Amino acid sequence: MRSAFRSQAPRYPEDWTDFPAGEQIKQAITQVCDDYTQRIFGYHFVKLGSLSAQIPLKQSPIRNIISQVPFSAMRVSSDNLSDSASSSAEGREGAKHQHGKLSDATLSDSHTSTGKDSSVSPKVVGQSHQLPFSENSIDGFLLANELDFAQDPHEILREVDRVITQSGYVIISGFNPLSLAGIAKFLPVKRDNKLHDARFFTSYRIKDWLQLLGFEIVEQRQIMFSTLFFQPRWEYSKNIQHYLSAYFPWCSAMYVILARKRVMPMTAIRPKLQLKRQFSPVGAASARTQSYNKTKS
Secondary structure, X not given: OOOOOOOXXXXXXXXXXXXXXXXXHHHHHHHHHHHHHHHOOOOEEEXXXXXXXXXXXXXXXXXXXXXXXXXXXXXXXXXXXXXXXXXXXXXXXXXXXXXXXXXXXXXXXXXXXXXXXXXXXXXXXXXXXXXXXXXXXXXEEEEEXXXXXXOOHHHHHHHHHHHEEEEEEEEEEEEOOOOHHHHHXXXXXXXXXXXXXXXXXXXXXXXXXXXXXXXXXXXXXXEOOOOOOOXXXXXXXXHHHHHHHXXXXXXXXXXXXXXXXXXXXXXXXXXXXXXXXXXXXXXXXXXXXXXXXXXXX
């Protein structure tokens, strides 16, 4: 078995569009996460990585959702925002030259379009293996294919174990090597695709790492029965997807694991009722001395 640590850092995907079937993968993971997050309650939830930050968790009861992304992803998003802002400014200038001035309705629409979206979570810039959170402070984590593109996935899981609460949840998605996508990874096709840099850890290996850290595997789902290296030309029907997930789950291209942290108390609980002693050692000694004195006299 190959070591999980890599000597060189792989190419890190900054958006789902870096994959040919990225939008389909994002929709499939979002559908599973909407079901998983309804069971997670608490105060803080962290989406770890650039891919996780783009998964909307609209069904989550936790309101304080934070996205931690690397600096490269934050730089790309800022460039996109600057480009969109410049294009919108040019559009406004052209409209002013054509119509003279904008109406109040147009101004309000442009303000809401450039304003902050309520579904976008605040972002923290940092590395996945160095979480800037205190111990026992985060109630849930989402790692959308973060371990597949990590240089040391063990270090990331140890950091997650450090900051998660005693009953916190972790959602991990990954690529399945025992699938058509796992076979296509070793084929000389589309070598510039970042999927070739993914590790494709098996779900059994991920679950073994989680169990060693004290996590209990709650549920696992198999999704995306395709190669992932090519743009799908036709949509699989729900019946076919359900049939493959029920009878051939091992050939799915991806899996999503839900695990929960379990901490056993180390202090023993004393029983409230104490058993009464059947005899008194002091009374027995005095009775023996009295009988000895009588026999001696």
